[in-house]
Amino acid sequence: MPKISEDKRQARRDQILSATWRCFSRRGIHLTSMEEIIREANISAGTIYLYYKSKDELILAAFSSAFQQMRMLLVPILTREEPYPPSVFIREVTKVITSHAQRDKLNFGVAFLMGWGEAQFNPRVKELVSGGQLLYREGLTAVVRKWQKRGDIPAQGKPADVAKAILSFFLGFIVQSAIIGGIDPDTAAKGFESLISRPPARRS
Amino acid sequence: MPKISEDKRQARRDQILSATWRCFSRRGIHLTSMEEIIREANISAGTIYLYYKSKDELILAAFSSAFQQMRMLLVPILTREEPYPPSVFIREVTKVITSHAQRDKLNFGVAFLMGWGEAQFNPRVKELVSGGQLLYREGLTAVVRKWQKRGDIPAQGKPADVAKAILSFFLGFIVQSAIIGGIDPDTAAKGFESLISRPPARRS
């Protein structure tokens, strides 16, 4: 058995993953058969099993890869020494969410939506998804802390709770933009800003 | 004439739908076979097709029913003459979201998550989901308008945009509570309130 070079092997894996996402984007995880992926990747039925030992494994790898790509785009925004002010921040993050990966075939928002659906009954995907989101919660907590310090938002709430609220906001953005539409980074930023910007003339 | 009464027929349909949700909650839509539902509902293979003419039809009916149950709980909150103040509103809505339907077997949040996953590649479910969410957007828009008038939140943003932001917030709550946890109605309410309550010290 002539062992292939590690580079070559990785290239093969990427080729398969890329085909996988093209298929998943087109018909969803459960309507996509291995045969479709195999055809899309231009390989043979046997070969795919040389790289991923089951459909489940492939699904897992697909999500892992998608999430990682997204993380690489989001982390810089989340970890700036001086975070963007809220509305810019919202716009930048939602822009990433609505952007595409892997030669325009995979929309990140769609990948998340599919991931949540899968996560509910697939523990390993769940781990992946919730691991990622915990990470974002932490990143957001740090951002919130800085915002509070800087006075961008009210200083009184627990940063962790505010971070969850903001994370909710992003996750909900994903849902709305994927399913009903009528929302985009600008709308999202404006809507969010309207909520936080100006002091309500409190009466009570 | 042993023609079944409309009541009896509806009871049968409910019995099937209830079994369906128990199965879907346990293993998801695509891992659940008709046979499982049939066994769970304690009927025979043929009978289920007397009430729903295909698995797709059944899926659709299941979502339709779940969404409607939820709507019946949410609409009163959304249409109060005098809406709850924001943080109470958030708590009440998220409480409903985390509550259960149909004898405690179906968590609404889970139903939504499954619905989103399905909606992406099932046009009829998509219609259902997005129809419902548009309704909520409208309801929230009205609430926002009143909040703005009442001074509960800043008056300057477009109510429709703010409504989208708040809807996002709820949808994201669903995701977080179903997948990662660490969030509940109280946390959500607090986090949200922290965002909007107090004037930031500066304006830029």
Next chain:
Amino acid sequence: MPKISEDKRQARRDQILSATWRCFSRRGIHLTSMEEIIREANISAGTIYLYYKSKDELILAAFSSAFQQMRMLLVPILTREEPYPPSVFIREVTKVITSHAQRDKLNFGVAFLMGWGEAQFNPRVKELVSGGQLLYREGLTAVVRKWQKRGDIPAQGKPADVAKAILSFFLGFIVQSAIIGGIDPDTAAKGFESLISRPPARRS
């Protein structure tokens, strides 16, 4: 159990048979479900089994009835004291074959074709079909004998063999007119007459 009058019972049976042939003509025996017949006959699932105790029984009755109707039209032609001359005879018989029974829904030729298909693997239908054809063979044998005596056809062959040849001719007419077309009573009569009418200028 209030026993129904024999007349009423027979009317019911006819109503069912008539519906059966409408269905069979439309979609064939094996694509027609009991439910279709039931709907077409405007009765209930249970009722049909009060009159025919299985689908097989119904099929048998349907053929029996169709064949008998046809026999009633053909026997007078076959048993005339002075038979028609050959070409008239052919035309008359093929006319009957191409005619319709039961309010224009059942074409006799089609009924035969279906009967032959069924007969091959349904012994009782086979009996029915072959019984009928034996009868026609006999009738034709008598006709042939008279034709030979009268000089309408050559006198030398065994009447039974000639009868088989003529029966073949009619059966083949059924096939051609049902499947490929381009043949009708006139064409058939002419073709047949051309075969028998004039002395070939024999050489051998």
Next chain:
Amino acid sequence: MPKISEDKRQARRDQILSATWRCFSRRGIHLTSMEEIIREANISAGTIYLYYKSKDELILAAFSSAFQQMRMLLVPILTREEPYPPSVFIREVTKVITSHAQRDKLNFGVAFLMGWGEAQFNPRVKELVSGGQLLYREGLTAVVRKWQKRGDIPAQGKPADVAKAILSFFLGFIVQSAIIGGIDPDTAAKGFESLISRPPARRS
């Protein structure tokens, strides 16, 4: 590259077709389940669909193959430069009809009968059957023309009409020999000859 050779593939298809005809001969098309064919062919459930993509496709291929085999036996008889004289011709053709194909499992007559039954409600089979019969009509027309020229039969009728009559004769032979029996190539030839051989004594 273990891509199967075209020969091997064709052998597989033949093996399946052969099993199919054994099953169809035994129980008819509609009583034969795919499982039966699969077992008879000694393959697995999935494999058959690698070669024929549905039962309908398989039925079509089965008829196509049977008809083609028969055509290959009949065409030489129909296209002889000097056609056989009528009674020899009849005997030769009916001999082919009563012969068997594919290792003695498939009787051609039976295949035709099944084809007619199927053709009535299966447009693709109908096309196959009627296409074949049109071909035979043409072949017979040419034969008739030569017979007329040679004086084997009366010269006055339109060859096309006479051809239809003779085709009827063969088709009817199929029916009689498959369903009632009592007819064989010799009887058929004799019966036919008796019809055409000798001048009737009178003209009207």
Next chain:
DNA sequence: GATGAATGAGTCTTCATTCAT
């Protein structure tokens, strides 16, 4: 390493028939 034909358990669905009312 790569191939793709083969596998067979599992899926959804239909349909002749029954039986309580």
Next chain:
DNA sequence: AATGAATGAAGACTCATTCAT
């Protein structure tokens, strides 16, 4: 007699996975 809801044994077909080449 009549009804029609219920039954459950098939039926056609799919698809993740394997293995001889």
